[in-house]
Amino acid sequence: MYVLSAIVIMAALGLVLGLSLGIAAKYLKVESDPLVERVEELMPGSQCGQCGFPGCRPAAEALVSGAAPVTLCPPGGTALVEQLAKLLGIDVDLSDAQDQDPMVARVSEETCTGCTRCFKVCPTDAIVGAPKQIHAVVADACIGCKKCVEVCPTECLQMHPIEVTLRNWRWPKPLAA
Amino acid sequence: MLAFLENPRLRGGIHAEEHKQETCGQTIASDFPLPKKLYIPVQQHVGKPAEPVVKVGDKVLKGQLLAYSQGTISAPVHAPTSGKIIDVQDFPAPHPSALPVRTVIIETDGLEQWAPGNLPDDPFAMAPDQICTRVGEAGVVGLGGAVFPSAVKLSLGRKNQIHTLLINAGECEPYLTCDDRLMRERAGEIVSGIRLMLRGMEAPKAMVGIEDNKPEAYQVMLAACREFDNISVEQVPTRYPMGWDRQMLRYLTGQEIPADGRATDIGVVVHNVATAHAVYKAICLGQPLISRVVTVSGGAVGKPRNVEVPIGTLMSEVLAFCDLDKSKLARLIMGGPMMGDALPFAEVPVVKACNGILALSRDEIEEPEVQACIRCSSCVTACPVGLLPLEMASRIKANQLDSAVDLGLKDCISCGTCSYVCPSNIPLVHYFKFASGELVKRQQAEHKAEQTKRLMNDRNERMERIRLEAEAEAQRAAEARAARMAAQAAAQQQKVEESA
Numbered sequence: 164m165y166v167l168s169a170i171v172i173m174a175a176l177g178l179v180l181g182l183s184l185g186i187a188a189k190y191l192k193v194e195s196d197p198l199v200e201r202v203e204e205l206m207p208g209s210q211c212g213q214c215g216f217p218g219c220r221p222a223a224e225a226l227v228s229g230a231a232p233v234t235l236c237p238p239g240g241t242a243l244v245e246q247l248a249k250l251l252g253i254d255v256d257l258s259d260a261q262d263q264d265p266m267v268a269r270v271s272e273e274t275c276t277g278c279t280r281c282f283k284v285c286p287t288d289a290i291v292g293a294p295k296q297i298h299a300v301v302a303d304a305c306i307g308c309k310k311c312v313e314v315c316p317t318e319c320l321q322m323h324p325i326e327v328t329l330r331n332w333r334w335p336k337p338l339a340a
Numbered sequence: 341m342l343a344f345l346e347n348p349r350l351r352g353g354i355h356a357e358e359h360k361q362e363t364c365g366q367t368i369a370s371d372f373p374l375p376k377k378l379y380i381p382v383q384q385h386v387g388k389p390a391e392p393v394v395k396v397g398d399k400v401l402k403g404q405l406l407a408y409s410q411g412t413i414s415a416p417v418h419a420p421t422s423g424k425i426i427d428v429q430d431f432p433a434p435h436p437s438a439l440p441v442r443t444v445i446i447e448t449d450g451l452e453q454w455a456p457g458n459l460p461d462d463p464f465a466m467a468p469d470q471i472c473t474r475v476g477e478a479g480v481v482g483l484g485g486a487v488f489p490s491a492v493k494l495s496l497g498r499k500n501q502i503h504t505l506l507i508n509a510g511e512c513e514p515y516l517t518c519d520d521r522l523m524r525e526r527a528g529e530i531v532s533g534i535r536l537m538l539r540g541m542e543a544p545k546a547m548v549g550i551e552d553n554k555p556e557a558y559q560v561m562l563a564a565c566r567e568f569d570n571i572s573v574e575q576v577p578t579r580y581p582m583g584w585d586r587q588m589l590r591y592l593t594g595q596e597i598p599a600d601g602r603a604t605d606i607g608v609v610v611h612n613v614a615t616a617h618a619v620y621k622a623i624c625l626g627q628p629l630i631s632r633v634v635t636v637s638g639g640a641v642g643k644p645r646n647v648e649v650p651i652g653t654l655m656s657e658v659l660a661f662c663d664l665d666k667s668k669l670a671r672l673i674m675g676g677p678m679m680g681d682a683l684p685f686a687e688v689p690v691v692k693a694c695n696g697i698l699a700l701s702r703d704e705i706e707e708p709e710v711q712a713c714i715r716c717s718s719c720v721t722a723c724p725v726g727l728l729p730l731e732m733a734s735r736i737k738a739n740q741l742d743s744a745v746d747l748g749l750k751d752c753i754s755c756g757t758c759s760y761v762c763p764s765n766i767p768l769v770h771y772f773k774f775a776s777g778e779l780v781k782r783q784q785a786e787h788k789a790e791q792t793k794r795l796m797n798d799r800n801e802r803m804e805r806i807r808l809e810a811e812a813e814a815q816r817a818a819e820a821r822a823a824r825m826a827a828q829a830a831a832q833q834q835k836v837e838e839s840a
Contacts, residue, residue: 207789207792207793208789208792208793208796209792209793209796210796239789240782240785241739242782242785242786245740245741245742286795286796286799287792287795287796287799288795288798288799289795303788304791304792304795306788306792327437327439328439329383329433329435329437329439329440329441331781331784332435332437332439333774333777333778333780333781334770334773334774334777335774336771336774337767337770337771337774338710
């Protein structure tokens with residue numbers, strides 16, 4: 164008899180609580196912060212992890228909560244900093260901000276064994292090659308995330324600054340008075 | 341200031357020391373010895389670089405095609421003389437950075453053998469589109485310094501119903517006199533070029549604008565145009581930057597080109613006077629653009645003068661021809677002192693854009709100390725565009741590019757007038773050039789970010805598809821195995837039953 168009443172009471176409790184939880188989940192739903200979404204849209208979206216967060220969304224969340232500075236994203240550069248500061252209403256002093264020279268990976272042909280590990284991890288398919296063939300990096304598609312550098316067994320992938328040519332040469336900033 | 345009040349059609353500008361008298365009195369030297377080697381870059385124009393059609397070891401004739409134009413906005417390059425191709429490789433470009441550009445190197449044979457060409461019987465009876473094609477094939481580009489392919493401009497003019505062709509003979513940069521001399525010595529040829537351009541664009545009339553510090557050129561041009569009612573020659577005041585197309589157009593017609601528009605929007609096309617001469621040569625003589633008149637001047641030059649040199653000649657050879665005193669040389673400039681580019685060394689070729697080579701001595705340049713802005717607004721008065729250089733520069737200094745753009749950074753023409761008048765010696769135009777470059781860089785970065793997103797999405801989709809396919813494959817394999825097992829079990833069962 165006791166056993167039966169215990170089962171009934173526990174079942175009733177479970178039902179009532181479950182129902183109330185279900186209703187709460189529907190009516191008291193916490194929407195994801197729309198600001199996070201807008202920040203994420205601005206970010207490069209390559210999930211490169213150079214900021215120390217495991218992807219662009221966690222980084223955006225940290226930014227919005229104030230746990231990370233607007234200068235967290237190296238691939239975004241000053242342009243992104245300026246846009247983020249505007250969106251979040253933060254004043255940043257950009258006067259001594261210096262864009263890090265963007266780097267791209269390059270395969271050294273002497274040591275590449277054609278192991279295919281690098282192009283399997285490349286998030287933008289910037290590395291081309293086939294098993295036991297020397298791989299090559301398409302510099303225009305490389306985002307400098309260094310994932311390939313980490314997996315290369317022969318250290319044949321190295322980061323190099325983008326080559327300066329007549330097409331991408333720009334006037335330097337005048338020295339301040 | 342008073343001139344400014346008298347002339348509401350002119351905005352801003354300066355009157356710098358002209359330094360034109362050193363070279364404007366002498367005829368164009370045509371006895372320049374043919375160099376042993378010529379270096380012809382494949383990119384001498386705005387747009388895509390030309391693609392070489394010659395190989396190392398090939399013999400070429402004068403005027404033969406070296407590299408063909410790629411795409412609509414591009415221009416071919418031709419052999420300036422006959423000789424042998426000894427290399428096609430990277431060579432320093434006439435650019436402040438002196439970065440390498442693909443260059444065809446010719447060893448000249450001194451024979452000056454022309455490639456066979458076909459001349460039209462009557463150039464002035466040619467069909468308009470034929471004129472445009474020939475101008476394009478001859479590699480003619482805007483010789484005022486912008487080096488935009490002329491054929492593109494002519495065809496655009498035909499599409500846009502142009503009512504006036506404005507020939508820009510302002511030559512407002514100090515020191516330069518190559519257009520002045522060209523008009524004095526070859527006015528007839530220039531007028532033929534203008535008539536061909538009018539025909540090519542199907543435009544009714546042309547107007548030549550000459551600064552009033554060139555009275556001789558004005559008289560000669562006036563005489564040469566007398567028999568053609570549809571070509572008028574006008575004098576414009578000497579006030580840098582009069583050669584800016586918008587300034588000249590505003591002065592001569594009173595019309596203003598919209599800020600984000602082009603001259604074609606108000607029915608006008610502007611071509612440089614030297615371009616008209618190149619068009620004449622291309623059509624009436626069948627000669628592509630393989631030489632040009634260059635003003636060689638400056639305090640370090642012993643015999644300053646205008647020289648006609650083949651494209652691809654090293655500037656050091658041209659300077660040596662004009663007796664350069666190397667000990668006096670303080671700065672080397674390609675173009676005029678206001679908008680030209682300072683070059684790190686003279687071992688770079690003369691290109692189509694090169695209207696002047698200036699070897700300035702120490703007393704002609706100054707490198708004064710930069711001081712703080714005193715907000716005197718001299719730059720605002722001088723700016724021909726009507727911008728606020730001091731405000732823009734302070735924004736750029738603080739890396740606030742967006743607010744500099746709001747102030748009109750994109751309308752800046754980099755004429756250098758603001759830097760010239762600044763009493764604090766602030767390198768204003770340098771700030772604007774830097775900022776414009778940064779804007780381009782930013783645009784490219786945004787483009788790359790978009791591309792990256794697309795590539796990532798494509799990759800993720802592909803990975804998902806591969807995963808699903810693998811799953812389906814695994815399921816099929818499992819089913820097949822189950823079926824096989826069942827079949828085996830059934831067979832065994834049967835065996836057991838049979839044996840029983």
